[in-house]
Every structure is written in C-alpha cells, then in structure tokens.
Amino acid sequence: MGRQWTIEESVVIDAEPERVYAAVADPRRMGEWSPEVFAVRVRGRRVVPGLAFVGFNRVGARVWFTNCRVTEAVPGRAFAFRVTTFGIPVAVWGYRVEPAGDGSTRLTERWEDLRRAGRGAAFASLLGRVFTGVPADGRAEVNRQGMRTTLARIKAALEVS
Template identity: 40%
Template sequence: MPDLSASRHVDAPAALVYDLVSDLPRMGEWSPECERVTWRGGATGPAVGARFVGWNRSGAVRWCTWGEVVEAERGRRFAFEVTVGPVRVARWGYVLEPDGPDACTVTEEWTNRRPRAVGWASDLVLGDREATNAAGIAATLDALARAAESVATA
C-alpha cells in the first residue's frame, strides 16, 4: 500500500496520459524534483524490466537514482522501483482509470522503501521526504494534466 497518493482528473484519454508519464526521459517536464532520466542497459522505452538513471535536485542538493520498470500496462498502470546505490528507496506508480473515451483520472503513488536509518539521513539532508513528495505529486499531476490536455486538444 502506498504511503502517499493523489488523484487528478485529466481531459485526455488514459492511453495518451500513459504514453506521457511512461516516457521517463520527459519526467523532468512534469516533476519539480526530477531533472532528467535516461534509459540504460539497452532499454529504449517503458517495458517491465527496463532500467534507467534519474538525476534529481532539491535546492542545492543533487543526486542520482537507478530505477527499474516493474509495471507497464498501457492506459492502465505504470510503476517503477528506485534505488540509490544498492539501497531500495521508493516505488513510484501511476494508475489510470478511464472517465469515458476522452478523459481519465490519474493517481500517482509513492511508497517509501527506505530503511529507517537511510530515511532519517535523507530527511536530514533533503528535508521531510513525505511532505516534499506530497507537494511534488500535486505539481507533477498538474503539469502532466496540462501537457496531456494540450496534446488531446491539438
């Protein structure tokens, strides 16, 4: 069960929203903390087992994460697990529910996977991750909705 989740109605088809959110190299366009993502290990797109590197920033602090796609069902679910070095730190997921042929509700979920000591240390350096991620989820969903609705009406 996720530690955080929020939902947003989007006036765009679920498949279109999925295509945007699962295009991880574009994540920096929606997320206030992620600067960029690149596929690695031969991956070229969102498939279960595809691996990637993410570059993140919070204030003056920058860090890399390594991730692997664990769910990829177009128009329905997309999720990935994230590590920092060998330590699992989070699972991020998106659930899409159609609200008709041209609209959907997208839910973004964050599950804290950090061991207690790692969580304490990262909160000390980066601030309260739960509060930061709650604000980040809201901002990401708003940016994603704007992008999807712009494409859908074009």
C-alpha cells in the same frame, strides 16, 4: 501524525487513457513534470518491466541521482518503478490510469516509502536527508506537494496539445 509510508494524489485529465499512459510511462519525460527530476538516462528503448534508468534530481543547490527499474508497464492502465540508492530499496513510484468518462482519464500518482526495518533502511533514510535536506518523516509531505505539481503539469501539457 506519524510517518506516512504511502501517499496518493489524483487528477482528472481531458485526454484518453492511452495518451495519458504514453506520457507518464516514458521516463525521459519525467523532467517535464516533476519539480525534483531534471534529467533521466534510460538504459534501453522499450518501456517494459526490467527497464533500468537513472533519475537526476535537484532541490535548490542539492543534486543527487537514483537508480530506477520499471516494475509495471501495462499500456493504458499502470506504470511503476522501484527506486534504489547504492542497492538499498528506497521507494516505489507509480501511476494508475483509469477512464473517467467522456474521453477523460483519472490519473493517480502513488509513492510508497520502502525505508522500513531491514537491510540498510536507516542508512537509506540518512542518505535521503543528506542528499535532499528532508528528514525521512517529512518526505511524504514533500512528495505530496511534488505530486500535485507533477499532476498539474501533466494535465496542462495534455489538455493543450
């Protein structure tokens, strides 16, 4: 199979959509969910489109950061952010929140690789490999596994509290 540019994973959580949204739309909590993110520095208080934050990531001994900007923040429905490295578009990450009946919620995490043809795409792919150890054509599968872990952690946290 060729390179995947977009992937999605979903889970049903026994919690109301507003509660699920509140958890995933707080960038400061990403370190609780993600297997790569270990810290987030947010530049602002209100989670609205335009809010900037920096994600600090780790895989083994490799550590790197990404600059992020919220692109979508619709309470109870959707949250997304764009990732850049040195000003070069890298990816869009997002969450879709949908009622699933009986007070439960379907949470879908989505990733889109923006390192296609254009300004800096090859350079961004090279940086990704250097920092993460993952070649661009393997990033989708690594992210898919990470999404499954992330969604399982969100589900576990929200269903016990």
